[in-house]
Amino acid sequence: MNDSRKPAILVTGGAGYIGSHAVLALLDAGWRVVVIDNLTTGFRWAVPEAATFAEGDIADQALVARLIAEHGIGAIIHFAGSIVVPESVENPLKYYENNTVKSRSLIESAVKGGVRHFIFSSTAATYGIPEQVPITETIRTQPINPYGWSKLMTERMLADTAFAHPLNYCALRYFNVAGADPQGRSGQSTAGATHLIKVAVEAAVGKRSHVSVYGTDYDTPDGTGVRDYIHVSDLARAHVDALGKLIDKPEESYVMNCGYGRGFSVLEVLDAVDRVTNMKIERKLEARRAGDPDALVADNGKILATLPWRPQLDDLDTIVAHALAWERVLAERAAGR
Template identity: 60%
Template structure:
């Protein structure tokens, strides 16, 4: 049997497909390549170019490849963009998943893993934040993901489906062998922007908000290496295959790092200074977000391998150098981060 990975040519999706293929899983990918890259997929993994919300396309793929599980990555992920164009996020995230779940039910797919986000919590009452914390998203991005979680819960209850919801904290880094990484032009990930500055592709990096009630005034995040997150998806699939019940899990390390500390880590690893510009707070940003990881460690056969900020930064930097050299272009003008 086969697992269908939607958005499998994207940043997190491609790392997960690599991990699944290495573990001997049969995989098929649906991706419209709007932010993904076919070259990031193993040569033996079929790629169907199309939309995860296309019922006929998905139904055909499920039937042809005998799909019995779905890992759903496809969607939009930029918080500021969701503030500017909320309807696009409800279409790309919530409505697409509604269509995908409809086909999954029709075809009898009983295992579903969903790519969610810590943004569903909003500004949490306690840190580290547990999975049972109140959900009060501050952006349409977070709201669109929370709506999908609710929909998935109801569909699973009605149709005998088991699922794992993985709430990502801040995903960063790249494949340790620099085979794949974050290559989307205009990506807003902090580590990505910092390594672009460290490689001379940006003249500066903007820090939004330095007056938060945190030790250095900047936001605090829980970074998780993308390869560790990929292994969490592989472990979630094994959990469901073994008969595991539906569960929601935080994906992080349980340790907070400020924006300014993260920038210093990139400077340290790159051995290069770059300009930082301070800007006002940005709507939709969360002050402090650190995961309580006790549930994922107790539930899945998963242990992180790259739980070190300098290691994450080093892998991101190695990938960025390779990517920049491959593009062979001049340094770009700085953009807002």
């Protein structure tokens, strides 16, 4: 795209894990970036100085309207929300508030402000227990938890809004996001994270005594759950490419999986951590968690056919190595070094 045509981009949740990597990718590609984040789970230090930062809530329509007007926002990339599946079961109203109600407010602000393009951080949880693996975007969406439903409802709102107003959108359904910026500029920093690779590298640096393996009787080669792990920096670049597509094709909207099309079991991931760290992470075998599918692997044919995006970091040991390097940065910070 011609740089002279580039509008400013409003990134919600840009101080969080995936959002901060998207901000880096946008800045690296020459976009002007404005971040809005209420810092509930994000970190002010995660927002680069080159981006404009506003602390606040996406449901604050006066604030969002001011940011759209002052900065000439042409597109919104929406990451803000709650993401812990078990918590969504325990506290569903929190998830419908943060992920659905506030997204509705943000979409309304976009329409009122004349924003034409919207990229939404969605999830493979919209599929629930998939009818087939690898998972295509055309299979039935039947979430099994409030988190998945809260995201699917937002996808529906975007589809209906795009039909009624001059706005197009791209919903990117993430599979298991892991790793950290290869240059060490950002990484997953939230306390109490539940993602396997994050948990495993925390164990590697001594923050945890072991890694729990939930279930060894799945219908998979080694009995443990299989997931499609995508490097966060590859995922961030997918948003940049999707943005260009929306601007170039203003009449088209898209729903696309973000994954590599290759799955690894829990034990294979832990073996990779052992290789990268040259140590043995203690594993504790525990009972299955309710609702965990045997395997979640993306069919990524649509995104490969639609965008110029191609994975550059699709190697499990590389993903683990980047996550480990970031975990060591966090450990040094905590020690005051």
